[in-house]
Amino acid sequence: MSFTVLIPARLASTRLPNKPLADISGAPMVVRVAQRAMQSTAVRTVVAADSPEIVEKCAAFGVLAVLTRVDHPSGSDRLAEACGLLGLADDDIVVNVQGDEPLIDPALIDAVARLLNERPDCAMSTAAHSIDQLADLLNPNIVKVVLDARQTALYFSRSPIPAARDFTGKAWWEAGSTLPKPLRHVGIYGYRVGFLRQFPTLPQAPLELLESLEQLRALWHGHRIAVHITEDAPGPGVDTPEDLERARQLFS
Numbered sequence: 001m002s003f004t005v006l007i008p009a010r011l012a013s014t015r016l017p018n019k020p021l022a023d024i025s026g027a028p029m030v031v032r033v034a035q036r037a038m039q040s041t042a043v044r045t046v047v048a049a050d051s052p053e054i055v056e057k058c059a060a061f062g063v064l065a066v067l068t069r070v071d072h073p074s075g076s077d078r079l080a081e082a083c084g085l086l087g088l089a090d091d092d093i094v095v096n097v098q099g100d101e102p103l104i105d106p107a108l109i110d111a112v113a114r115l116l117n118e119r120p121d122c123a124m125s126t127a128a129h130s131i132d133q134l135a136d137l138l139n140p141n142i143v144k145v146v147l148d149a150r151q152t153a154l155y156f157s158r159s160p161i162p163a164a165r166d167f168t169g170k171a172w173w174e175a176g177s178t179l180p181k182p183l184r185h186v187g188i189y190g191y192r193v194g195f196l197r198q199f200p201t202l203p204q205a206p207l208e209l210l211e212s213l214e215q216l217r218a219l220w221h222g223h224r225i226a227v228h229i230t231e232d233a234p235g236p237g238v239d240t241p242e243d244l245e246r247a248r249q250l251f252s
Contacts, residue, residue, distance in 0.1 A: 003093040003113040003190070005037040006082055008075040009065075010050040015240050020054055020099050022244055025251040027061055029238060030054060032102035032251070034063040039106035042095065042113070048082035074214060077200045083193050090194030093117060098187055102247050103235025108188065108228075115228045116190035122152065123223040125190035126215070128183040129230045136184060143185040143213060145227060153225040156185055156213050183227075186234050189215070195223065 009020040009030045016022065020030035027035075030047055037045040047065035049055050050072070058065035066085045072078040079096055088094065095113050097104055108127060116125035128145050136142050140158040148154055155161065162182065191199075205220030207213075218225060238244050 001114060001117045002043045003095055004086070004088065005040065005042040005045040005095050005097055005109060006079050007033055007037065007045070007047045007097050007099050008078045009047050009054050009099040011054065016238070016244065019238065021057060022238070024102055024248055028057050029102050030099045031058060031061045031063055033097060033099055033104060034058065036102065036104045036106060037097050037109060040109040042109065046082065046086065048078050050078070074200070076196065076214065080197050080200055083196060088193045090192070090197070092193045094191050094193060094196065096189040096191065098237065100238040101235065102238065103250065105232070105234065108230055108234065111228045111230065112188055112190045115226050116192065119226040121224055122226040123192055123195040124218055125226040125228065127186040127188055127228045127230050129186060129233055130181040131184050132181070137182055145183050145185045147183070147227055151227050151229065153219065153227050155219070156211070156215055158211055183229070186230065
């Protein structure tokens with residue numbers, strides 16, 4: 001199996017301006033993400049940037065980057081352009097690692113790529129882990145996913161799913177339920193390049209707009225998403241200045 005890691009990076013950020021270039025222990029954050037990804041078994045790791053400054057900073061640290069258009073409406077559009085710039089074939093596999101995950105586990109990247117390679121019936125793969133806190137189950141900022149018997153995604157939601165009919169505020173798994181624990185979705189994706197090129201052309205789905213979850217577009221149009229269950233929660237991402245300071249402390 002061979003695959004490529006693609007890391008979308010854009011300078012615009014409402015909560016943390018110039019986020020990809022934020023310094024973490026002497027290197028830009030997007031470089032730290034790429035360095036973690038380069039510890040996976042990917043044949044190459046490439047940053048898909050919207051700014052020459054990002055490309056230049058990556059080059060200074062020996063990280064490959066390609067310059068993409070600035071007007072892409074989503075990260076998947078940016079990755080689709082990057083696939084063309086890199087000359088990837090439709091049956092190649094790429095793993096989308098977010099540019100604000102400087103503590104991403106290289107083993108998780110490998111697992112997501114391996115799962116998609118093993119599931120020819122699926123166009124995408126992703127990851128999830130068990131939720132152990134009621135507050136996380138109820139938090140709309142934490143996306144949940146429910147699976148079928150083959151660990152293929154049935155639905156993603158910001159609501160607490162699956163929900164017990166008589167849910168009263170106490171975690172149903174603590175009440176002796178035989179059902180599996182609810183799952184938190186981890187925002188890492190594997191794609192077959194042919195589907196990734198097609199994905200931005202698919203009409204947005206009503207459920208996607210309702211939940212503000214782009215992956216629901218794939219399910220709406222009949223494409224399958226395989227889900228790897230990981231035992232460990234992912235390292236913290238960086239969305240706010242507070243998140244950035246926490247990442248700096250962890251690196252130091």
